[in-house]
Amino acid sequence: MERRSVIGGLGLGLAGAATLLSSSRARAEGKAFTVALIPGLTTDAFYITMHRGAAAAAKALGVNLVFQGAPSFNAVEQVPVLDAVIARKPDALLIAPTDKVQLIQPLQAAVSAGIPVITVDTYIGGGVYQTGSGNADFPLSYIASNNTLGGQMAARALAKAIGGKGKVYVSNVQPGVSTTDERQDGFIDEMKKSFPGITVLNTQFNDDDANKAASQSQSVLARNSDLAGIFGANLFSAMGAANGLQQGGAGGKVKVVAFDAPQTIIGNIKTGLIDIAIAQHPAEIGWFGVAAAYAHLTGQSIPPAIATGFTVIDKSNVDDASIQKFIYAS
Numbered sequence: 157m158e159r160r161s162v163i164g165g166l167g168l169g170l171a172g173a174a175t176l177l178s179s180s181r182a183r184a185e186g187k188a189f190t191v192a193l194i195p196g197l198t199t200d201a202f203y204i205t206m207h208r209g210a211a212a213a214a215k216a217l218g219v220n221l222v223f224q225g226a227p228s229f230n231a232v233e234q235v236p237v238l239d240a241v242i243a244r245k246p247d248a249l250l251i252a253p254t255d256k257v258q259l260i261q262p263l264q265a266a267v268s269a270g271i272p273v274i275t276v277d278t279y280i281g282g283g284v285y286q287t288g289s290g291n292a293d294f295p296l297s298y299i300a301s302n303n304t305l306g307g308q309m310a311a312r313a314l315a316k317a318i319g320g321k322g323k324v325y326v327s328n329v330q331p332g333v334s335t336t337d338e339r340q341d342g343f344i345d346e347m348k349k350s351f352p353g354i355t356v357l358n359t360q361f362n363d364d365d366a367n368k369a370a371s372q373s374q375s376v377l378a379r380n381s382d383l384a385g386i387f388g389a390n391l392f393s394a395m396g397a398a399n400g401l402q403q404g405g406a407g408g409k410v411k412v413v414a415f416d417a418p419q420t421i422i423g424n425i426k427t428g429l430i431d432i433a434i435a436q437h438p439a440e441i442g443w444f445g446v447a448a449a450y451a452h453l454t455g456q457s458i459p460p461a462i463a464t465g466f467t468v469i470d471k472s473n474v475d476d477a478s479i480q481k482f483i484y485a486s
Contacts, residue, residue: 307342322384
């Protein structure tokens, strides 16, 4: 799925967005809106950083921001949180759905209660909204990284690191998570299209368990002594796979690309346990989430898709001052 960039989608840079939202604020005539943000989970540095970006926008716009979520990334825990937030009747809802299908009906309940919905980071259905078709097109917008592109970037970075040849595989969470599905698909498609010297082995699903990811990397290495690289589609996948390689005596030999850039990953790049991180910009996602909700609440139209960017971090630039702003808060 192709999404417009933040600048292309809104037709604005951050400065232009600030001007537009100042106009929106004037139209609000002093009304203090409440926007709720439900993350995929509350303890992950990615969502902590997203919350900080959302809080910055809320402060600038005079919005009351509610941040409430579950400690684990799964629908069973997220739905009761969503129900509790709906009961509080916020003016708008930002949410990172933990399942593409299971969150459709609970989010439809929010819309039925008169609460506009914007999804951030992850999506429901196919992630294509406001089309007038299907049962999951009702959110106003999807604000996130273009995860397919992120997977493609990971493929190109890993291919370069291993010299364009060898065996690689994806360490992933579980099927059905919109973001990691797209990262995996983007990675595999780019490898097959652009790097004929690289063989992509079967994806290993670890249920977001770093210990399981470690065991899997050791098993894959045992079956493939010529394993050249691993793409970890999220934090625990990358860290677990890298730790497994180290325990198996292949640390530093088999290259590992991680998706996301919390402090832990940055430290592992410096020690050589992980080679490359594809950093999303979660603070931008949070900022634009609140900004888009506010724009809608003050009578302005917003695009159905807003994509934020990526930064590739490796040992050559990890200490650069310009890179520090892309390292996630903790």
